[in-house]
Amino acid sequence: MFSETFALVVRDLKRWYRTPGQIILVFTTPLMWLLLFGQAFNIGKLAQGAPGIDIREVFGGATDYFSFMAVGQTTFIILFGSLFSGVSLIWDRKTGFLSKLQVAPISRASIPVSRMLSTVVKSLLQAVVVLVLASLFVFIPGLSGLRFSPDFGILEALGISAFLILLGLSLAALFVALGLIVKNEETLFGMINLLNFPLMFTSSALIPIALMPSWLKTVAGYNPITFVVDGMRQLVFHTSVGAQYSIGVDLLGITIFAALMISLGAVLSRKALLRT
Amino acid sequence: MCVTVPSDNSVIKVQGLEKTFPGDVKAVDSVSFEVREGEVFGFLGPNGAGKTTTISILNTLMLPTGGRAEVLGSDVVTQASKVRKGIGLVPQDLTSDEELTGRENIELQSKLYHIPSVEAAKRADELLALVGLTDSQDRIVKTYSGGMKKRLEFATGLVHQPKILFLDEPTLGLDIQTRTSIWEHIRKLRSETNMTIFLTTHYLEEADGLCDRIAIIDHGKIIALDTPDGLKKAVGGDVIEVEVAECNTDILELVRSIKGVTLLEGKCSGNKARMKVPESNAALPLILESFWNKKIAVLNVAVKKPSLDQAFLEYTGRELRDEDKGTGGKQATAAAKKGRFGRRR
Numbered sequence: 001m002f003s004e005t006f007a008l009v010v011r012d013l014k015r016w017y018r019t020p021g022q023i024i025l026v027f028t029t030p031l032m033w034l035l036l037f038g039q040a041f042n043i044g045k046l047a048q049g050a051p052g053i054d055i056r057e058v059f060g061g062a063t064d065y066f067s068f069m070a071v072g073q074t075t076f077i078i079l080f081g082s083l084f085s086g087v088s089l090i091w092d093r094k095t096g097f098l099s100k101l102q103v104a105p106i107s108r109a110s111i112p113v114s115r116m117l118s119t120v121v122k123s124l125l126q127a128v129v130v131l132v133l134a135s136l137f138v139f140i141p142g143l144s145g146l147r148f149s150p151d152f153g154i155l156e157a158l159g160i161s162a163f164l165i166l167l168g169l170s171l172a173a174l175f176v177a178l179g180l181i182v183k184n185e186e187t188l189f190g191m192i193n194l195l196n197f198p199l200m201f202t203s204s205a206l207i208p209i210a211l212m213p214s215w216l217k218t219v220a221g222y223n224p225i226t227f228v229v230d231g232m233r234q235l236v237f238h239t240s241v242g243a244q245y246s247i248g249v250d251l252l253g254i255t256i257f258a259a260l261m262i263s264l265g266a267v268l269s270r271k272a273l274l275r276t
Numbered sequence: 277m278c279v280t281v282p283s284d285n286s287v288i289k290v291q292g293l294e295k296t297f298p299g300d301v302k303a304v305d306s307v308s309f310e311v312r313e314g315e316v317f318g319f320l321g322p323n324g325a326g327k328t329t330t331i332s333i334l335n336t337l338m339l340p341t342g343g344r345a346e347v348l349g350s351d352v353v354t355q356a357s358k359v360r361k362g363i364g365l366v367p368q369d370l371t372s373d374e375e376l377t378g379r380e381n382i383e384l385q386s387k388l389y390h391i392p393s394v395e396a397a398k399r400a401d402e403l404l405a406l407v408g409l410t411d412s413q414d415r416i417v418k419t420y421s422g423g424m425k426k427r428l429e430f431a432t433g434l435v436h437q438p439k440i441l442f443l444d445e446p447t448l449g450l451d452i453q454t455r456t457s458i459w460e461h462i463r464k465l466r467s468e469t470n471m472t473i474f475l476t477t478h479y480l481e482e483a484d485g486l487c488d489r490i491a492i493i494d495h496g497k498i499i500a501l502d503t504p505d506g507l508k509k510a511v512g513g514d515v516i517e518v519e520v521a522e523c524n525t526d527i528l529e530l531v532r533s534i535k536g537v538t539l540l541e542g543k544c545s546g547n548k549a550r551m552k553v554p555e556s557n558a559a560l561p562l563i564l565e566s567f568w569n570k571k572i573a574v575l576n577v578a579v580k581k582p583s584l585d586q587a588f589l590e591y592t593g594r595e596l597r598d599e600d601k602g603t604g605g606k607q608a609t610a611a612a613k614k615g616r617f618g619r620r621r
Contacts, residue, residue, distance in 0.1 A: 095371055096368075100385075101388065102337055103365045104388040104389060105361045105388075105390075276338065
């Protein structure tokens with residue numbers, strides 16, 4: 001089980017970093033998002049206009065919008081990476097590579113699990129790039145960067161990794177399973193688009209919950225991404241000011257979501273890989 | 277090729293195997309056969325005859341809807357993981373990972389078969405040399421030619437030294453050179469190892485040249501199973517074609533009346549008299565002599581010894597390349613000599 005899973009993860013990662021332009025995309029995509037949302041789309045100015053509001057209450061503990069959204073940005077990276085994790089399985093089915101795996105005496109589980117793990121590794125690396133790039137923005141004249149709390153340390157880093165890994169595993173579990181079930185990319189792309197924007201915009205990743213209409217507040221309160229960004233912001237800014245939930249509840253929320261999605265993914269993948 | 281007698285030990289036993297796809301499409305229809313250890317066994321038939329479906333069932337990729345199949349003593353339905361350990365598959369399609377190098381593909385395959393890495397490296401060296409890819413082993417497969425990819429596929433299927441190697445249309449769509457080299461590899465395996473080889477093909481000369489025994493499969497059924505020579509013998513007789521100015525029934529009557537010539541079948545096709553006789557060596561001089569005596573000018577003479585394509589025609593009522601036309605038995609045999617009988621996918 002472990003050796004073949006590891007071999008398949010290595011294979012996925014090799015395919016990834018060898019794709020021309022992939023490394024450039026790892027840097028440019030987050031950069032674009034950070035510039036677009038963090039600087040141009042600056043909600044901070046709106047919020048600052050209102051007197052008597054502790055800006056940190058609105059921005060989940062951050063003192064500016066850019067810091068607020070830079071943390072939210074990492075969940076997008078995870079979200080997108082995971083949503084597309086199943087696409088390559090459709091290709092593997094078309095080229096016959098999947099049949100080759102099915103003929104081999106390997107654990108069937110290694111097929112979806114290896115794809116989930118490689119997806120998480122890839123998107124976690126990208127998320128780190130986002131955080132590093134965002135904090136480097138401070139060196140660009142006229143821009144403010146992501147301001148980590150001075151208390152941010154190794155434990156906090158591990159904490160945010162845990163949040164991102166759980167989110168990545170949950171979504172990848174589902175979309176890898178869908179990649180095994182669905183036989184053509186068009187259908188899968190349709191499903192990706194269906195979930196993509198609702199998941200993004202009903203969370204507090206980009207827009208502070210305080211600024212949402214009340215119905216959206218309710219929806220956002222249950223969005224798994226909200227649990228993740230809420231927990232991460234408390235770790236990055238080292239404060240519970242402006243937090244939606246306590247960090248324990250955030251962790252519990254995403255853990256329950258992960259358990260549900262991984263179970264669902266396991267059932268679906270198993271079914272998809274059964275012989276007919 | 278059928279000099280060596282394989283042992284009686286059957287490594288594949290198939291009893292009444294059936295596969296019906298949704299929509300009541302019977303791809304495999306109560307097929308039974310046994311493959312002996314160490315032999316090269318061929319499934320010969322047109323596209324859509326049920327060859328790949330049978331291979332998929334034997335390879336544990338598909339479940340049969342009826343009957344049973346045992347590979348290396350294990351049931352393909354209930355003991356799939358045991359079967360998987362002992363078999364290797366070289367599929368019809370090119371399934372190597374195009375983004376990896378040739379060597380990495382072989383090494384990945386080794387890991388899937390739990391071969392320790394030192395041993396895996398050694399086998400990769402040997403196999404790359406065997407298929408002549410040593411110099412291009414570190415190139416990304418995407419840059420390989422079609423023939424190189426196929427040879428890599430072949431090497432990949434051998435990495436865990438399977439007891440049975442399944443080759444699904446091993447030379448489909450390959451150029452003559454690559455095809456010849458693949459055939460050489462198969463012959464080499466046949467003579468140097470005790471590996472059993474199960475191959476499907478719709479090339480007659482491939483089946484004829486490589487296989488110890490051939491099953492002719494059509495519409496999901498095995499309609500004949502024998503050695504290539506046995507199949508040819510069953511067709512019975514050589515065909516003598518004599519081109520004259522004008523062929524008519526008188527000429528055929530004349531041949532029928534010759535003493536010492538048994539005309540099994542005679543007909544005119546154009547200005548050619550096609551005559552099937554049990555054995556042409558003795559009959560031909562007699563026929564030509566009587567034509568000479570009757571002052572019938574002979575323009576051309578051709579003798580066709582029984583070939584596998586004739587056997588196929590005999591058993592299925594059609595030629596392999598007529599697969600789409602139903603029972604088109606009347607198609608000319610001339611093109612059948614060209615060596616490529618099937619339709620390209």
